[in-house]
Amino acid sequence: MSGHVLILGGTGEGRALAFALVESGQPPEVTSSLAGRVADPALPPGRVRVGGFGGVGGLARWLTEHAVDAVVDATHPFAATMSQHAAQACSRVGTPLLRLQRPGWSQAAGDVWHRLPTLAAAAGKLDALGRRAFLTIGRQEVAAFADVDAWCLVRAIEPPEPPLPRRCELLLARGPFDLPSERETLRQWQVDVLVSKDSGGEATAAKLTAARELHLPVVLVDRPPIPEGVPVVDTVEAALAWVAATLPAI
Template sequence: MRILILGGTSDGRALAELLQPAGPRPGSADRALSVVSSLAGRVRSPRLPPGEVRIGGFGGVAGLVAYLRGEAVTHVVDATHPFAAGMTANAAAACAETGVPLTILRRPGWTAQPGDRWHRVASLAEAAEVLPGLGERVFLTTGRQDLAAFAELDLWFLVRSVDPPDPPVPRRMRSILARGPFTVDGETALLREHAVDVLVTKDSGGADTAAKLTAARALGVPVVMVDRPALPPGVPVVATPEEAVAGL
């Protein structure tokens, strides 16, 4: 088996760890295999998974097809971010063309709890449309490459990302660089310090960045939640790295 993990997430790193040839252990896979993790290279200092790693794009569907054939890849696991819709679509198309089995690893999205004031939207553009009616001081956690949708709004933004934001950016903005996991106490203090009255986030799921939702609930801060893009039809989907290993 030659397994390609399309990674860049904590789940991708966990899957690579489970598949490393370090001897049998509970939850580990058959050792007659090799694994390579592929990262897009959009973060300057990514957390690297164990084992073989490649960084950079493939060059669209044609480039991925060539890679799968050239590397004799037998299985692909798409463990990219839930909003990496382009890479997921390319993986589905390339695997369909080559006949290589594809599994999508997607952690469950977040679920609203009693006391939450969520406003679900289908896109960043829709998030920008509803924001002026919800607050004036925005905590924006959608990522450094997604600020263009909010650049023309006359609101104040606190933007958090791993690397500095890419222009265009909002005119009134403070940028902070940080990487999760975050704590509820820390997120609560951050919202209070900056008098945040509305939070915008993508429905990424997972525990690393969920503390902001707990803090917003406690403080009564409304949340604009951007829904995930649809997945390609007919592709098996698992929720955990362990389920991915079992499928492989």
């Protein structure tokens, strides 16, 4: 096959897809786009661009100017704005688009989960469930918890921007996190409620197991919907098959 594939990345799935495409030698051009919100990100092989496109119009122009034949949206499951922009831009210029999104987490016996549709709803529920919360939602949306009464341990790769919870401690760390370390974190900080987005994947799943073992409630925020009409796969192998079927043959 020939052509140019744009991977909207920043996730492990996006990097794995870039590796697979580059190692196969087909297509001849692979570009991964990273949002640039994290310093020193893990870079995939092939061409890499960092930063936004300037909205739907900017992305549509980029696709045309760089002769992109297919786009794989492998952004984070909660990168709703980028996914919407990709759907609109690809529709505007007629570029095929695939969503590569890892499965969400499944509740197991012993889990005490409270699923909520938004971070605002999660913040509203928090004080009824505990007094010492472990926020594992990344740094960009911590402000949703600024008015909670609970003390919060906020874990993120980089410091979040204010406003922050009135009583909080920052824990700067990058995953993956194993089960022993997650058990120790919950015990050391006397956490009695865990807050997470339903990001899925193995890199941060150990916190849910640790919470289950300690009989702690978990506030789990549901994923935003995928743009209507966009096909979805949940494995790199399926994404590779879609690319092979979508791009023109040599």
